Amino acid sequence: MALKPPHTPPRTGGEPVLHIWPRTEHLHSLDPTCISALLYLNLLIPTGYSVDYTHNPDSSPSGQLPYLSHGLHSVSGFELIVKNAAHLANGKQLDDVLTPADKAQNAARIAHVESTLGDLVAHVYYSLSANWTRQTRHTIASVLPVPQCYYVPERIRKSYQPRLEAVELWDVAGIEQEERQEREHFSFRRAAKKSKKSQEKAKFKENSKRKKVSEKARAFLDIYVRLLGYKHYFYHTDEPTTLDVVFAAHIHMLRLHQPDMLIADLLTESYHTLLAHCDRVFGRAFHDSTSFPAIASPNTRSFSVRSILPKIPTPTQPKGKLASPAWAEQERKFRLMRWGFFGSVSVIFGSYVYFAGIIPIYVLAVQHTMKALGQGGLVDEDNDEEDEDEEDGDTARLP
Amino acid sequence: MATVLPAPIRTLFSHFPLYTYPATTSPYQASPIRTPTLWIRPPRTASGSDVLSSDVECLKWQAYLALKFSQTVDPARVAVRWDVSPSGAVDGRLPNLHVALESLPPTLIGKDAKVKDDGEGEVLPAHHIPEWVSGRLGEDADELEGYKNIEARDESRAWVALLEGNVHAALIAFSPSATSNLSALSPDPSSSSFFSSNGSLSISLSQPPAPLTGLLSLIPPYGQRVDLHAIEEKYIDAIKALSDRLGEDTWILGSTGPTPLDALVFAYLHSLLRSHAKENTLRFEVSRRANLVAYEDRVRATVSNAFVVYRK
Numbered sequence: 001m002a003l004k005p006p007h008t009p010p011r012t013g014g015e016p017v018l019h020i021w022p023r024t025e026h027l028h029s030l031d032p033t034c035i036s037a038l039l040y041l042n043l044l045i046p047t048g049y050s051v052d053y054t055h056n057p058d059s060s061p062s063g064q065l066p067y068l069s070h071g072l073h074s075v076s077g078f079e080l081i082v083k084n085a086a087h088l089a090n091g092k093q094l095d096d097v098l099t100p101a102d103k104a105q106n107a108a109r110i111a112h113v114e115s116t117l118g119d120l121v122a123h124v125y126y127s128l129s130a131n132w133t134r135q136t137r138h139t140i141a142s143v144l145p146v147p148q149c150y151y152v153p154e155r156i157r158k159s160y161q162p163r164l165e166a167v168e169l170w171d172v173a174g175i176e177q178e179e180r181q182e183r184e185h186f187s188f189r190r191a192a193k194k195s196k197k198s199q200e201k202a203k204f205k206e207n208s209k210r211k212k213v214s215e216k217a218r219a220f221l222d223i224y225v226r227l228l229g230y231k232h233y234f235y236h237t238d239e240p241t242t243l244d245v246v247f248a249a250h251i252h253m254l255r256l257h258q259p260d261m262l263i264a265d266l267l268t269e270s271y272h273t274l275l276a277h278c279d280r281v282f283g284r285a286f287h288d289s290t291s292f293p294a295i296a297s298p299n300t301r302s303f304s305v306r307s308i309l310p311k312i313p314t315p316t317q318p319k320g321k322l323a324s325p326a327w328a329e330q331e332r333k334f335r336l337m338r339w340g341f342f343g344s345v346s347v348i349f350g351s352y353v354y355f356a357g358i359i360p361i362y363v364l365a366v367q368h369t370m371k372a373l374g375q376g377g378l379v380d381e382d383n384d385e386e387d388e389d390e391e392d393g394d395t396a397r398l399p
Numbered sequence: 400m401a402t403v404l405p406a407p408i409r410t411l412f413s414h415f416p417l418y419t420y421p422a423t424t425s426p427y428q429a430s431p432i433r434t435p436t437l438w439i440r441p442p443r444t445a446s447g448s449d450v451l452s453s454d455v456e457c458l459k460w461q462a463y464l465a466l467k468f469s470q471t472v473d474p475a476r477v478a479v480r481w482d483v484s485p486s487g488a489v490d491g492r493l494p495n496l497h498v499a500l501e502s503l504p505p506t507l508i509g510k511d512a513k514v515k516d517d518g519e520g521e522v523l524p525a526h527h528i529p530e531w532v533s534g535r536l537g538e539d540a541d542e543l544e545g546y547k548n549i550e551a552r553d554e555s556r557a558w559v560a561l562l563e564g565n566v567h568a569a570l571i572a573f574s575p576s577a578t579s580n581l582s583a584l585s586p587d588p589s590s591s592s593f594f595s596s597n598g599s600l601s602i603s604l605s606q607p608p609a610p611l612t613g614l615l616s617l618i619p620p621y622g623q624r625v626d627l628h629a630i631e632e633k634y635i636d637a638i639k640a641l642s643d644r645l646g647e648d649t650w651i652l653g654s655t656g657p658t659p660l661d662a663l664v665f666a667y668l669h670s671l672l673r674s675h676a677k678e679n680t681l682r683f684e685v686s687r688r689a690n691l692v693a694y695e696d697r698v699r700a701t702v703s704n705a706f707v708v709y710r711k
Contacts, residue, residue: 033606079633106640109554
């Protein structure tokens with residue numbers, strides 16, 4: 001097992017550019033990991049990078065935003081961006097101030113926050129039908145160019161469905177209700193009146209589901225309130241660390257005012273310390289207007305033909321990694337089978353052609369036509385007609 | 400029927416008496432359940448000496464049962480069987496625990512519980528196992544669940560999220576069934592440990608993976624673009640953090656006794672050390688950390704001894 005060399009991006013000049021989803025008037029970006037990446041880079045290298053608000057995640061090496069590009073080298077995903085930023089900031093990281101004991105727990109806590117709060121953000125924005133139909137769908141469509149704005153928002157919503165269903169945060173009843181309402185809105189038939197009893201039952205089920213979601217959120221947020229205590233940041237530091245950044249980015253998205261304020265109300269009622277922590281981290285990262293990063297390219301909502309074509313990713317880096325003996329062994333087996341199959345096919349075909357005598361027939365036919373062409377066309381036709389008559393005569397005589 | 404048959408029809412029917420045949424006893428009856436039996440996915444080796452399942456979920460619950468019972472004075476042996484197909488399990492998911500009716504605590508006895516105990520027992524899904532265990536051992540609900548203090552319990556939630564997120568995603572992404580095409584042709588879904596590698600991978604990642612055909616393209620989305628490099632980096636960080644946190648402790652987070660988190664950690668370590676991953680990255684990262692290997696060795700002895708193979 002060869003040791004991997006340290007990951008150094010080539011210094012091809014030019015600034016590193018962070019590509020994230022566009023911002024809206026209340027949110028720094030449409031995705032919590034994009035906001036975390038933005039906060040992290042702004043805290044670590046305040047003027048050393050620029051931001052590109054792009055609507056095209058297919059240009060990223062993994063197909064997802066955020067991604068950081070520096071010259072020809074690009075990395076995608078928050079964790080890899082954090083690692084690369086350490087190279088850009090000469091080896092400094094936000095987590096350097098942590099004690100070894102805290103560092104050991106850090107990875108687990110960040111994974112916990114990203115998975116649970118990420119699920120809650122996805123639930124609030126994509127699953128609750130009031131939020132989806134009245135706000136999120138419109139916001140995503142407004143940042144996309146014309147053909148994509150019609151089908152991409154629904155695609156993005158569907159992509160969150162498996163994960164939310166697995167953690168029971170996918171509101172099936174609410175979505176069916178929403179689909180039914182939209183269909184009735186556009187149909188000319190009068191809407192069927194539901195009986196009061198079934199309406200009450202549906203409402204009761206919905207309320208119990210909402211209570212379950214807020215119980216889940218409460219259980220999680222209580223843990224982090226206890227961890228934060230009366231400190232400024234989660235660990236005993238004066239500066240925000242990666243955990244603070246990730247947590248604040250998710251709370252920033254959860255506290256936004258929306259049609260359905262399930263989690264936002266919960267936060268404002270019971271979790272003031274967490275909201276204050278979020279304000280503190282954002283204040284530290286964007287303490288004045290000059291600390292906003294430069295925009296790398298103008299925010300164009302133009303349509304490019306390339307974006308509607310499928311972009312099948314070409315395996316670049318991973319292929320090198322797959323050159324292990326077991327893989328080479330399998331590759332060799334498959335190559336053998338391929339050569340064997342096509343080789344035996346051609347051998348059998350060749351021998352069939354030879355033994356069936358097809359080649360001499362064709363050779364004769366070619367010679368005949370060459371001779372006929374050499375002598376002249378008409379003579380040949382008369383000969384053919386005579387031959388045909390003779391043949392007919394022969395057949396007539398046979399009993 | 401509340402109405403009574405009219406007389407002429409009754410006389411007509413009396414010419415055709417109803418004869419009830421006696422009940423036939425079938426030789427294929429299920430034997431009554433005596434020891435609690437855990438239904439799991441089969442172990443890696445076919446020999447009877449290996450009772451630990453090849454599936455992480457089943458192994459997790461096996462370890463939980465074993466560690467809970469190891470703490471009692473007279474540890475009961477739980478039987479284990481793997482000849483049950485997953486489609487026959489509760490909700491289609493193994494593991495399940497098949498117990499006799501009298502060992503069920505009152506909270507688990509459903510509304511349609513059998514009045515008479517005919518030996519059939521009850522099959523519990525996995526999330527009811529802790530309740531059954533606490534009912535069987537007669538212990539009260541512990542606030543701290545065996546951890547040192549509330550901070551440790553909170554931290555355990557974070558470790559659960561790390562293991563079931565990053566490490567599980569790495570296990571699925573680098574499993575032989577995900578990377579070789581031939582296994583997709585095999586008709587038997589139970590031959591691979593994971594139902595459908597693509598489905599469960601998108602569940603373990605917190606950000607849904609982009610489709611292969613591109614998110615913005617006109618073609619309907621198909622497939623998944625899995626960033627193996629990122630998954631591997633996250634996995635390496637996770638194992639490093641786990642090893643640093645374990646240090647030289649007997650049980651993780653410095654608890655005095657085994658906790659549910661120990662069962663989970665053992666399940667993942669055991670599966671990682673025995674994974675036949677193409678590149679062996681998974682196994683290499685764990686095996687180069689001596690404390691994780693020693694921990695897995697220690698817990699495996701306890702867990703293996705707690706089970707017997709099911710005999711009819």
